[in-house]
Amino acid sequence: MQEGQELNIGAVRDSFRESLANARTLQDLDELRVKFTSKKGELTLLLRSLGKLPQDQRKTAGQELNTLRDEIESQLEQTSKKIRDSQNEQQEINEKIDVTLPEKGRSVGAFHPVIQTMHEIANIMQGLGYSVATGPEKEEEFYNFECLNVPSWHPARDMQDTFYFQDGTLLRTHTSPVQVRSMLKYGAPLRIICPGKVYRRDNDTTHSPMFNQMEGLLIDKNVPFSVMKGTMSEMLNAFFGRSLRYRFRASYFPFTEPSMELDIECVECSGHDEHCRVCHGTGWLEVVGMGMVHPNVIRAGKIDPEVYNGFAFGIGLDRMAMLKYGISDLRLLFDGNVSYFLSGFEEAK
Numbered sequence: 350m351q352e353g354q355e356l357n358i359g360a361v362r363d364s365f366r367e368s369l370a371n372a373r374t375l376q377d378l379d380e381l382r383v384k385f386t387s388k389k390g391e392l393t394l395l396l397r398s399l400g401k402l403p404q405d406q407r408k409t410a411g412q413e414l415n416t417l418r419d420e421i422e423s424q425l426e427q428t429s430k431k432i433r434d435s436q437n438e439q440q441e442i443n444e445k446i447d448v449t450l451p452e453k454g455r456s457v458g459a460f461h462p463v464i465q466t467m468h469e470i471a472n473i474m475q476g477l478g479y480s481v482a483t484g485p486e487k488e489e490e491f492y493n494f495e496c497l498n499v500p501s502w503h504p505a506r507d508m509q510d511t512f513y514f515q516d517g518t519l520l521r522t523h524t525s526p527v528q529v530r531s532m533l534k535y536g537a538p539l540r541i542i543c544p545g546k547v548y549r550r551d552n553d554t555t556h557s558p559m560f561n562q563m564e565g566l567l568i569d570k571n572v573p574f575s576v577m578k579g580t581m582s583e584m585l586n587a588f589f590g591r592s593l594r595y596r597f598r599a600s601y602f603p604f605t606e607p608s609m610e611l612d613i614e615c616v617e618c619s620g621h622d623e624h625c626r627v628c629h630g631t632g633w634l635e636v637v638g639m640g641m642v643h644p645n646v647i648r649a650g651k652i653d654p655e656v657y658n659g660f661a662f663g664i665g666l667d668r669m670a671m672l673k674y675g676i677s678d679l680r681l682l683f684d685g686n687v688s689y690f691l692s693g694f695e696e697a698k
């Protein structure tokens with residue numbers, strides 16, 4: 350071994366100190382440990398070559414190397430402790446719970462606008478002495494069509510319009526089948542409403558294959574036409590919270606005679622805006638189908654049409670909800686978007 354061997358010790362020391370100063374992570378320290386103290390580490394190699402030194406130099410070189418080894422080991426240990434301490438500290442800061450933070454807030458559920466509409470109209474009608482009746486959504490052809498005087502050739506019976514099951518039953522296309530079901534169940538006199546889901550093979554921007562209707566039926570002795578008109582205007586004024594103008598138009602439904610459609614003044618523009626997005630400038634909105642119950646229907650309900658008569662109406666609840674709450678797209682009603690839509694409607698007072 351020549352001179353300069355001692356210089357080598359100094360170089361390893363300098364290299365260690367420099368590397369240590371740059372070490373940031375525990376992994377960096379591991380790498381240093383390998384670089385200097387593993388079997389082929391720089392310090393180990395120096396220690397191994399001690400024996401090759403001339404006798405007189407071994408002692409001092411040995412001492413120097415021992416000092417360096419101590420320094421390397423203690424520095425690695427201390428730095429590793431420092432890194433671990435600061436990691437723990439950081440973790441504590443991250444995981445600390447700040448009990449003074451305000452709570453995230455709790456969201457409160459709300460009724461869907463269609464359900465709200467259903468409740469509101471049902472309340473109004475219950476105030477007029479009507480009870481709520483129900484019927485099945487999977488219905489028999491007899492109740493949905495036949496007993497409602499809808500002849501077999503009627504286009505509504507077409508597969509195009511109606512969802513049929515294999516067994517000949519169907520998804521009710523309107524709430525009207527509850528009329529005869531209720532007459533058979535309760536007899537006369539009778540005042541019922543029936544809210545519920547109905548289904549048709551329709552799906553576009555203004556039609557959904559499932560939608561909501563409310564049926565109404567009054568059967569009594571000597572029911573005049575005017576009671577129907579009065580009941581309808583009473584119901585709609587109460588629902589919209591003001592006195593509206595009405596227009597009764599002659600129409601046709603197989604289960605009523607005579608049949609009418611009821612238009613209300615446009616709730617958006619009252620007929621003053623020729624570009625109104627709701628009434629498209631007509632000033633009128635068609636909201637209810639109705640009429641005096643056809644004698645055949647009363648007969649199907651096992652009630653004598655010579656003694657009893659009455660009126661019936663059908664109202665689209667989705668459309669009513671849209672008009673009342675200013676919802677412009679029918680599809681919004683059915684896509685279940687809670688944050689954007691459902692929670693946005695205050696329950697009616």
Ligand code: DAH
Nearest residue numbers: 523525638639640661662663
């Ligand atoms: N069932 C009809 C429909 O779905 C609505 C209707 C019209 C119901 C007149 C009635 C009525 O009770 O009298 O279009």
